[in-house]
Amino acid sequence: MVRLTDFLCSSVKSMERIVIIGNGISGITTARHVRKRNSQAEIVVISSETKYFFSRTALMYAFMGHMRKEHMKPYEDNFWAKNRIELCFAHVNTIDFSNQKLHFANGKQTNYSKLILALGSKPNKFGWPGQDLKGVQGLYSYNDLELMEENAKHLRKAVIVGGGLIGVEMAEMLRSRNIEVDFLVRENRFWGNVLPKEEGDLVRRHIEDHGVNLIFETNLLEILADENGRVRAVKTDSQGEIECQFVGLTAGVSPNIEFLKETQLETDRGIVVNEFLETNQPNVYAIGDCAQFKVAPKGRRNIEQVWYTGRMMGEVLAKTIIGEKTAYKPGNWFNSAKFFDIEYQTYGVVSAQIEVENEHFYWEHKDGKIGVKFVFNKASEQFLGINTFGIRMRHELFDNWLTQSKSIDFVMEHLEDANFDPELYKQYGSEIVSAYNQQFEKKIQLKKKKWARIFS
Numbered sequence: 001m002v003r004l005t006d007f008l009c010s011s012v013k014s015m016e017r018i019v020i021i022g023n024g025i026s027g028i029t030t031a032r033h034v035r036k037r038n039s040q041a042e043i044v045v046i047s048s049e050t051k052y053f054f055s056r057t058a059l060m061y062a063f064m065g066h067m068r069k070e071h072m073k074p075y076e077d078n079f080w081a082k083n084r085i086e087l088c089f090a091h092v093n094t095i096d097f098s099n100q101k102l103h104f105a106n107g108k109q110t111n112y113s114k115l116i117l118a119l120g121s122k123p124n125k126f127g128w129p130g131q132d133l134k135g136v137q138g139l140y141s142y143n144d145l146e147l148m149e150e151n152a153k154h155l156r157k158a159v160i161v162g163g164g165l166i167g168v169e170m171a172e173m174l175r176s177r178n179i180e181v182d183f184l185v186r187e188n189r190f191w192g193n194v195l196p197k198e199e200g201d202l203v204r205r206h207i208e209d210h211g212v213n214l215i216f217e218t219n220l221l222e223i224l225a226d227e228n229g230r231v232r233a234v235k236t237d238s239q240g241e242i243e244c245q246f247v248g249l250t251a252g253v254s255p256n257i258e259f260l261k262e263t264q265l266e267t268d269r270g271i272v273v274n275e276f277l278e279t280n281q282p283n284v285y286a287i288g289d290c291a292q293f294k295v296a297p298k299g300r301r302n303i304e305q306v307w308y309t310g311r312m313m314g315e316v317l318a319k320t321i322i323g324e325k326t327a328y329k330p331g332n333w334f335n336s337a338k339f340f341d342i343e344y345q346t347y348g349v350v351s352a353q354i355e356v357e358n359e360h361f362y363w364e365h366k367d368g369k370i371g372v373k374f375v376f377n378k379a380s381e382q383f384l385g386i387n388t389f390g391i392r393m394r395h396e397l398f399d400n401w402l403t404q405s406k407s408i409d410f411v412m413e414h415l416e417d418a419n420f421d422p423e424l425y426k427q428y429g430s431e432i433v434s435a436y437n438q439q440f441e442k443k444i445q446l447k448k449k450k451w452a453r454i455f456s
Contacts, residue, residue, distance in 0.1 A: 029314025
């Protein structure tokens with residue numbers, strides 16, 4: 001097992017000393033890919049959150065008992081020593097960019113030749129009175145998981161604030177222990193800044209079917225304390241007081257960069273980087289949730305706090321670190337998530353409010369748990385994006401179709417090729433295409449899957 005000592009944080013073993021602050025997916029991906037390409041460089045990963053890299057997406061499954069906490073570590077403990085990646089469990093207080101040194105909370109310091117800031121995010125707090133009471137928390141870090149385990153003991157009623165993916169995860173975690181949940185959503189529908197109305201309604205029904213009380217158009221005003229300094233209720237602008245013993249703050253996250261705000265490093269909401277993930281300081285880079293592009297990649301936002309973008313940034317930056325300077329080009333937007341039992345995928349651009357120059361087609365199964373939204377340009381009929389709920393689709397196909405600017409008719413014709421559900425699952429391609437033909441007065445014929453055509 002690799003030793004985690006202060007010595008690792010202060011040793012100098014080679015001319016090329018690559019130091020990474022943050023042991024999440026972006027930082028660890030960079031370390032792994034640098035080591036694959038360079039056997040000589042010294043690589044040090046520093047974190048004050050955990051001693052080992054863990055899968056952040058597994059937090060909810062550990063809480064619900066689907067896996068043990070030790071199984072959240074993707075790599076065996078000896079992986080780090082075997083690959084000569086040094087792990088340092090310490091907290092960085094300040095960075096001296098002029099002299100390329102890090103200063104730790106324990107008074108020690110270390111130097112770097114290249115520094116990678118992979119600082120991640122922190123849950124948003126908006127100055128609500130009582131937001132720091134006992135029993136109030138977000139869900140982002142391993143420490144949040146441990147705190148939630150403690151807070152859930154003897155818990156009867158919880159209130160979740162914020163209508164996004166983290167909120168749904170927290171609701172599912174609490175409901176798995178039969179805890180009553182009120183879910184406060186500021187908008188008039190669920191995830192209203194991301195999902196169009198039809199998809200928002202589908203998700204709302206499913207969440208409510210799992211015993212969650214969704215309360216729309218409601219803002220948190222204050223969190224109220226009992227005599228022991230723990231939460232006893234929340235005050236809202238539409239429901240008055242709601243009694244509870246736990247408040248989950250899931251109104252998004254923001255880059256975790258407060259200690260860098262008054263330094264020479266250029267920051268805005270995040271650490272400002274160019275297309276090569278370089279900051280304004282020499283030999284300093286930023287990746288993952290904390291990075292903000294000065295010019296956003298085509299079709300993307302300048303801050304994207306998603307697991308896979310952190311991994312992609314790590315892979316790209318590793319090439320630059322070893323001398324193969326490579327720009328970050330993430331390509332077409334995609335994402336996936338889960339709302340209790342319903343899997344969600346999105347490819348391309350599907351806005352909450354469809355633009356006037358675009359058209360959309362929505363199909364929903366009669367059971368109300370399966371739906372698909374297609375978006376395309378009215379004039380050219382170019383396919384622009386898709387949302388799917390309860391149907392698995394092939395990422396590589398939709399990515400290619402978007403890149404090749406395929407038409408919506410082409411997508412409909414080849415919809416069966418994109419279906420990723422197991423062979424014996426019910427297929428819905430015929431129903432979807434039939435509804436599309438009826439709405440737009442088309443005569444599209446659904447083609448058989450390629451493998452079926454080969455043997456027909």
